[in-house]
Amino acid sequence: MPSRDQSVTTIQRELTAFARRARAAAARMHPELSLVSFTLLSHMEDQQGCRATDLAAYYMLDKSTISRQIAALEKLGFIERRTDPADHRIQLLHLTAAGTEKLAEAAVLRRHAFHERLADWEEADLDRFAAYLLRYNSAAADFS
Amino acid sequence: MPSRDQSVTTIQRELTAFARRARAAAARMHPELSLVSFTLLSHMEDQQGCRATDLAAYYMLDKSTISRQIAALEKLGFIERRTDPADHRIQLLHLTAAGTEKLAEAAVLRRHAFHERLADWEEADLDRFAAYLLRYNSAAADFS
């Protein structure tokens, strides 16, 4: 039975190892959509009409970085900006049809990869693993 | 009770969210040691005498990237190269005392952050979470 400290160390090491590979794995899986672009599009799909500032805060990126990413995604035709009629400083970001489609393509590839890796897991274990990750991330969000 | 597909989707989303933030979080925690440098040093500590090629394969990075990272870490005095006497093509990478110390400093900061986030978890849950991550990563390694 591992000690509390050992478990925390393992969690840290394994999460970090995953993080280190995620970028390259995403690049290999869908070269047209980097991990950053993918997550930004995902976020926009979930939160219809989100602002650039929201994305910056959520992903701990500088607003200038987001601005350029947004510009690139717009140039590709994946998103569109709608100026908030109530406040002209704000741009509400929305996926276009092309963006939705592209995101779905990448999501299929990713989901397939995850399903493969998790193929031999019991459903109960998947359920608990998902719950643990949710719990961890919601706690981590408070510290960011 | 979530379906198998929902659980996989959650796992994918939450792991990805973590990965997206890890880089910035590491940079904020220990600005002197990027996430990449940190993981490379960690790997070298675990696998005393590892090769640059091993690091490249494990983290899915190009060998040129590793070469430059290695060069930077050597310039900082954190690692040293020892040519393998049996095969002069190979450099065995070792931490120096300074590197070991620097790594320990960063590890303390990181471990503290993880302990904080996991403070209110039951030990049994930590244990299971760690086991799930190990299992996931060992499966993922086969696909890389």
Added chain:
DNA sequence: CTACTGGCGTTGTATTCTACAACTAGCCAG
């Protein structure tokens, strides 16, 4: 109404990370 203040986003600039390709050097099989 005007001026200050603060929030949102863009642009200029520099740095870092990364990949790909071409290369050198060492090992080994024939």
Added chain:
DNA sequence: CTGGCTAGTTGTAGAATACAACGCCAGTAG
């Protein structure tokens, strides 16, 4: 010895990112 393989380096270019300075708009104080 030669050809082919492996380990690592270097040239080059592109992408991501941060920081700082700026412009624009909204709200508020005077």
